[in-house]
Amino acid sequence: MILRQGTLVTLDPPTVERTDLRIEGDSVAERGPRLRPGPGEEVLDLEGALVMPGLVNAHTHLYSALARGMPGPGEPPGSFVEILEKVWWRLDRALDEASVRLSGLVGAIEAARSGTTTLFDHHASPSFVEGSLATLRGAVEEVGLRSVLCYETTDRNGLGGRDAGISENRAFLGGGPTSLTRGMVGAHASFTLSDESLDLLARATADFGSAVHVHVAEDRCDVEDCRRRSGAGVVERLREHGLLGNGALLVHCVHLTTDELRHAHDAGAWLVHCPRSNMNNAVGRAPTAAFRRAALGTDGLDEDMLAEARAAFLGMRDAGRADAGGAALALLVGGLRLAGAFFGLPLGRLDAAAPADLVVLDYRPPTPLTTENLPGHLLFGLDRSHVRSTMVAGRFVLRDRRITGVDEGDVFARARRAAEALWRRMA
C-alpha cells in the first residue's frame, strides 16, 4: 500500500516532510516522493494529512475503563490512601472475567482513537487473577494494539492474593511473547509489599530476564512507610532487593530526591510522568527537571497521549520552566524509545524497515508547520479529534474513523451494561 502525499512528522529527531510511504507487511518498505504503485497495489491519497508515529502510553490501568462516571464514595476521600481504599481497591475487587475483557476492549478502542499504538498496562483484578493477563491480551490484540502487560502484585489481599499475583506474572511471562504483546513483573508499590514479597518479585524478574513495573513515591505516604520499614528511601529499597535495573519502570516519582533520581537513572530504570493523575490525586508535582530517561503515562484516566503531553507542558510552565516545550516533546520521544527497547524495533521512525505503527491526522494548520515549530503545533494545535486512522504493524486498527477489529457499537453497549453491574457490586 502507498500512503501518498502525507505530511510526515517524526519526533525523534523532529522532522516535517511532504512525501509518500510504502507499507509492506508489518513495516515501512520505502519513503520518498512520487512512489509508483506496483500492479494491484492500493494507493491512499492523504492530500497533506499529517502522518505521525503511533504514540506510547507508558503507564495505564485498562481496568479503570469502566469507571468513567462511576458514583463517588459517600464520604469524599481525605487522602491518597483513602482514594485507593474507597475507589480503586473497591473497583478492582469487583472486576470479573467479563468486565476485565470489556475494559481491555474499551481502553484499546479509545487508545486507537487517540493515536496511541502501544500500552504499558498495570493490571489488578483480585477476584479474577489467574488468566487475567491472557484475557487482557486477547482484548487488546483483537483491537490490534501493542501492549506490555503485568499483574499488580500487592500484600493488601493477604499472602494468598500476593502469591496469586506473582504466579500470574510468571505464567504470563512463561507463555512467551506474541508479535504484539510482551510481559513484565507488576508490583503495586513499596508501601503494600513486604521484604519477602519484593524478593519474590525480584526472583521472577531474574528468572524471566524481565523487569518490574511499579508505582514509586506517588504520595508522601510511600516514602514515609519506606523509611519506617527500611530506614531508606524507595529507590534504595528497590535497589537492595534487586528490582531497580534491567529497564525497571518507576511510575510517578513525585517525592524522589535528585540523588534518588540519579541512582535510578544510573541503574538503567525508566521514569514515567503522569501529570494529570498527579493533579487529580493532589499528590504534588514531580521533579521533572531531573528526569532523564522518562516517558509519559495516563495512569488510566484515558489513553490520550496528546492530552497528557499538553498537561505535562502546562505543569512545567506553571512551575516556571522555560524549556517546557522541548521537555514535553522529549517525554513523548521517551515513550517511543521505551517501547522500541521492549519490542526490539525502531518504533518512532517513518522510513524503510521501521515498523508501520502510525497515525493519520486531519490537521490543516492555520499557520506554517515546520521542523522548528513542531512542538508548538503538537502542544497547542493537535488533539485526538484530528485522528482519522491508526495503523499498528501494518494493519489499520482505525480506518477513516472506524474501528476495524471489533464492532465498537456492540462493545460499548455491552460495556455500559457491565459497568452498571460492576458499580452495583461495588456498592
Ligand SMILES: [Zn+2]
Ligand atoms: Zn498507576
